[in-house]
Amino acid sequence: MLLSEVVATSVAVAATRSRLAKVKALSALLRSATPEVVEAVVSFLIGVPKQGRIGAGWRTVFELSVGPVGRSALTVAEVDAALAAVAATSGKGSAQRRTDLLVDLFSRATEAEQDFLRRLLTGELRQGALEGVMLDAIAAATEVPGETVRRAFMLSGRLPQTAVAALAGGASALEAFQLEVGRPVRPMLASPAESLPDALAELGSCVVEHKLDGARIQVHRSGDVVRVFTRTLREITKTVPELVDLVRGLPCQSVVLDGETLALTDEGRPRPFQETMSRFGAQDARELLLKPFFFDCLHLDGVDLLDVPLRDRLAALRRVAGEHVIPGALDPSPAEAEAVVAAAMSSGHEGVMVKALDSLYAAGRRGKAWQKVKPVHTLDLVVIGVERGSGRRRGWLSNLHLGARDPDGGPPVMVGKTFKGLTDELLTWQTRELQAIATSTDDWVVHVRPELVIEIELDGVQVSTRYPGGVALRFARVVRYRPDKDASEATTIEEVRGLLPGHTIRE
Template sequence: MLFSEVVETSAVVAATRSRLAKVAALAELVRRMTTSAVVSFLVGAPSQGRIGAGWRTVFDLAVPPAASPSLTVSDVDAALGAIASTSGKGSTARRTALLTDLFSRATEAEQDFLRRLLTGELRQGALEGVMLDAIARAADVPGEVVRRAFMLSGSLPETAVAAMTGEEALAAFRLEVGRPVRPMLASPAESLPDALAELGACVVEHKLDGARIQVHRSGDEVRIFTRTLREITGTVPELVALVRGLPCRSVVLDGETLALNDDGKPRPFQETMSRFGAQDVRELLLSPFFFDCLHVDGVDLLDEPLRVRLDALRAVAGSHVIPGVVAPTDDLAAEVLTESLDAGHEGVMVKALESVYAAGRRGRAWQKVKPVHTLDLVVLGVEWGSGRRKGLLSNLHLGARDPDGGPPIMVGKTFKGMTDELLAWQTRELMAIATEKSDWAVMVRPELVIEIELDGAQVSTRYPGGVALRFARVLRYRPDKDAGEADTIDTVRALLPRRAAVPDDTIG
């Protein structure tokens, strides 16, 4: 398959607002693909990951484009593999030479696609849901079967290859101890009473202000992953030792970890996250709290109801189970919420006891209750500060994710809630991913996720989504999330007063 076909399909998808049209275009290409790299390229995530060539290197290449398409998808995939494997003395020059050769064989449109692919500007992760629908359509198999296979494989290209083989190949995916599973996600609840009324028989648990982890143990071998399926085993030896000591032979647990003060209250989220990127063990210890058990001693529990998984969890994790109450009265559920907030946590999770473990789209079987509105948004740009903030990047441009795979949709700005330390860090980090610079502002690659506290949303003609944030304040950056996990424009619109409405054609 010619690489130009991927580039053309990407352009078609970017040019339409119709989810059905996006799915149709992607499905047509997936149906004809000869290598899984087609899927990798279309979702902006080549299988090689980072190839070792920086943003400046890629954009400084001045190579005359080819007159006509000749590159195949396999050619490009092989070239990226060769670049990624280049290391040692003189590797920078060799990578540049390989990139130059690749770009010399690419047309102008292909060069533009490659630049955006290699610098993370192809809406990385944002097309995941659309691509899953396209794979299901291309293979003529149920969407739920495809989503389950993706949950278990963690790989869109691998899922696509299996789907095109047949439904039996998708059904063959099983939970494999040591291979991370896509995490189940929660939806925001209007209130605790609303969540209790909607879900019926449920468990109400503390919602910790920590980092999501998934732990796998087989015998003495332990592996620990983040919510984005990145392995962090080597940086958290205290968690490895704890899991190795649990009363079982094999287990897969879902949970949170956080650093605690001497009084048992959580330390700042950034301190917990600092451990995940550490090269050396630090003195700051992490404490795990588990809320789900997906496998124990050879038995997979994904399809068992939560009440069964909780029994297994309590048997294996003991005192490390997250605090909560099963089937509480309304008054007792309210007490759990108060206890969680008093302990310095975010609120509570309310989960239906009959729910199975399902990843992918945020469902209603798990709901999160917080006393304030928060959103995870993408930083699109930032304006230079004035006065005391002169010389620092201050006023953030914030975007919500387009659930249909388009670029993030701007929903507001804020300069509130930032400490001097955060302003200095933000200036360094955002300048490193800048795409456009002026005396007024800096536009950046849409990849950093930031958690914003707000009082609600209002209808607005100022922004393309037809909605704007009210009194937005920065809480923290979320290095544990990528842009594909940011909240969608639909989530922002759900915060509008019930009488307010946003026309469907506001996204331009």
């Protein structure tokens, strides 16, 4: 398959707002791909090369001075091989060797292909075919039910591998994916609730738990081998030895637990979220101890529990995790549920989670079976630009341009701006980080790659013709950046519109 075919499909997908048109274009390309390049094709289209980071930064890629060829002849296999060679280059003189390899690759590409490769290698392509659209395209290309594709993706954790299996073996190959201890499962997500009474009324028999201001973790144990993953499935085992030791001491031989971890003060109150996240990249693994709180059990001693009701998973959790189970109440009365909220808030936490006890574990889906209740409403938005500061903030990048995720795979949809809530420390940090991912700039605004997620507190939303989504944030304030979240997990534009009075979120 020629790279030009992938580029043409990417352009077509980015040019339309129609989800059906995106799925049609992607599924047609997948059907025409040979088995050996399917993984690379899907990786290219979702904007993440198979090799991940290849060791060539934005400056290296954009400073390549190579003229394009006039006719397309570069194949997907050749590009994949070249990127593998770049990623494998290390040692003395590796920077120059990487540059030489990229020059050779770009010298064989047309102008359109060079533009595609630049955006692929610098993270700017992550907008045209996000996970949900690609999953639908895989289902359409293989005539396999969408739920079968989604479940396989949940269990494999990798979209390209899911596509390879679907195109090679159809439904039977996808159904062969099982939970594997040691391989992370995509986490189940929650939707915001209007209020605690609304959540209790909608879900019926439920559990109400503390919603912690921590970092999501998933731990796997097989015998004495323990592995710990973040919500984005990144392994952090080496940086959290206290969690490894704790899980190794649980009364079981194998287990997969879902939970949160956070750093606590001597009084048992949560430390700032940034302190918890700093541990995941710490040089001294014991410089700040983390405490885990588990809320789900997906496997225990050889038995997979994904497809049993939460009620049964919680019973298994209590048997294995004991005192490390997150505080809460099972099937509480309204008064008991309110008491859980009060206890969570008085302990310094965010609110509560309300979960239907008959619900199965639906990874990667933000359904209604799990609902979060918080006294202050927040959104996880994507930073898409920032204005240069003036006055006291001169020299900093200050006023943030905020975008909501387009669930149909388009670029983030701008819904507002804010500079409120930014401390001098955060201004310094964001100025450095946003300059590093800048894509273009003018006298006033710096446009950036849509990859940093920021939690925004707001008083509500209102109808607006100022922004393309037809809605604007009211009194938006920065709470914190969310390095534990990917832009694909940001709040969607439909969820933002759902905050309008009388508006219903599209499922």
